[in-house]
Amino acid sequence: MTSVPQEKVLDNSVKLLAEGFPFIxxxxxxxxxxxFLTRLLLQNVVCLHGPEAAKVFYDPDRFVRKGAVPKWVQKTLLGENAIITMDGDAHGHRKSMFMSFMSPDGLHTFNRLLQKHWKAFIHKWEKQEEVVLFEEAQELFCRVACEWVGIPLREEEARLRAQDCAAMVDAFGAVGLRHFRGRRARSRTENWIKNLVAQIRKGELTVEEGKPAQAIAFHQDLEGNLLDDVMAAREIINLIRPTVAIAYYVAFGALALHEHPVARQKIADGEEGYAELFVQEVRRYFPFAPFVGARVKEDFSWGGHWFTKGTLVLLDVYGTLHDPKLWEHPEEFYPYRFKNWQGSAFDLIPQGGGNHTTGHRCAGEWITIEAMKVSMIFMAKFMEYEVPEQNLSYSLRRMPTYPKSKFIIRNVSSTN
Ligand code: HEM
Incomplete structure (x- = not known):
């Protein structure tokens, strides 16, 4: 029995695609x-919104991920049966490995590589008439990710590998052509990395000790077995692909810098702590993940509803980030709102909520924040450029989304 609102429809999947991010x-x-209850993908679905609901959603005694992510999303974005689909001790064991890459040393190395590549790209852009920032940032982050993970990337393949990572991300809310592009990109990327894993294991390819590619290639599961070549490749890709996805936030961050010159000046002037406030607001304000999904582990009751085992439950990420009860004037871009933010694990949830180590919260959240701080500082302080007339709008109906023109800049010069 339930006392919560219920949509009386056969299926709402088409409406979800039509309405996009604000559907829930x-x-x-x-x-x-x-x-509330609705129907999606021909099944009953419970939709949850807000921090109280997020606390319940991230309780591992109540929810599991097995069977929560549709196969077509696994075959493009996430990789079949990879970490995001795991539960219990097996997930905890795999997640500990991922989080070990996010140590202060790991983040420091990432930061150093990112600065190196930003400098090189700015010098390259100085010689170009026009730069499509979103695409260039994908390649920049692909180079950083591969070097950080320990995957060799030949000069001539960098663009293609970056495009493939972007295509996997671009497929997540898509049917038709975009979906098939994502599948092709995934199989090409898995083949590439799988062969390198085999070479690492045979000692034909040497990766610096402690680099993620080395650690994943020799990671043992709880039974003491190595991951098979494909699964090891998928988890290596689960570091590279989402790092390339930071390009979405770079494009949105560039848009925010463009629309808020005072904020841009504060970053250029190095106002104490401001770059981080700005980056948090970029992650809150701009759309990326619409929601996350899980299935009920065992029957329980919450919020006037009896959750039955196996039911699919979606947590509203985008809506929670735009909830006026949590964020004053949520449709205004206002970095200072984070000055007095208490740092709850359940309200700022663009990369999931709860605990990074014990739950499914994004393993790369700290990297993302650091990478965005560095990127925004480079854009505001270490380079000058013009933003010509272009279509900077973005659609909330497309998932994922980005400024339509992909943020074009001209006459780039380094100020460093
Ligand atoms: C999981 C978003 C960057 C690695 C997730 C989840 C979201 C997310 C929404 C799922 C949370 C959940 O299911 O509860 C993002 C966004 C990013 C980003 C918006 C930036 C654009 C990264 C980076 C890395 C990364 C840079 C690694 C270097 C992962 C991994 C998981 C994950 C491994 C699975 C965690 C698990 O299942 O325990 N991310 N992410 N992500 N992310 Fe990210």
Whole structure:
């Protein structure tokens, strides 16, 4: 039995694609309820919104990930049966390995590589008439990620590998052509990395000790077995592909710098702590993950609803980041809102909520924040450029989304 609002429809999947990011939030407002029932992909789905619901969603005693991510998303974005689909001790063991890469040393190395590549790209852009920032940032981050992970990347393949990583991300909310591009990109990338894993294991390719590619190639599961070549490749890709995805935030961050010259000046002047406030607001304000999904582990009751084992539950990421009860004037871009933010694990959830080590919260959240700080500082302080007339709007119906023109800049010069 339930006392929560329920949509009386056969299926709402087409509406989800048509409405895009605000799909859950539209209904939360209409029903005036942080929980409602609908039908998606021909099954009953419970939608949850807000930090109280997020706390429940991230309780591993109540939810599991097995069977939560549709196969077509696994075959493009995430890799079949990889970390995001795991539960319990097996997930904890795999996640500990991922989080070991995020040590202060790991982050420091990432930061150093990122600065090196930003400098090189700015010098390259100085010689170009026009730069499509979103695409260039994908390649920049692909180079950083491969070097950080320990995967050799030949000069002539960098662009293609970056495009493939971007195509996997671009496929997540897509049907048709974009989906098939994502599948092709995934199989090409898995073949590439799988062969390198085999070479690392045979000692034909030497990777510096402690680099993630080495650690993943020789990681043992709880039974003491190595991951098979394909699974090891998928987990290596689970570091490279999302790092390339930071290009989405770079494009949005560039847009925010463009639209908020005062904020840009504060970053250029090095106002204490401001770059981080700015980056947090970019992650809150701009759309990326619309929601995350899980399945009910065992029957339980919450919020006036009886959750039955196996039911698919979606947590509203985009809507929670734009909830006026949590964020004053959520549709305004206002970095200072984070000055007094208490740092809850359940309200700023663009990369998931809860605990990084014990739950499914994004393993790369700290890298993303650091990478964005460095990138915004480079853009505001260490380079000058013009932003010509172009279509900078972005659609909330497309998932994922980015400024339509991909943020074009001209007359780049280094100020360093
Ligand atoms: C998981 C978003 C960057 C690695 C996730 C999740 C989201 C997310 C929404 C799922 C959380 C959940 O299911 O509860 C993002 C966004 C990024 C980003 C928006 C930046 C654009 C990164 C980076 C890395 C990374 C840079 C690695 C270097 C992972 C991994 C998981 C994950 C391994 C699976 C964690 C698990 O299942 O325990 N990310 N991410 N992500 N992310 Fe990210």
């Amino acid at each position: 939030n539209h209904r939360v407002s209409r029903f005036q309820s942080n929980i």
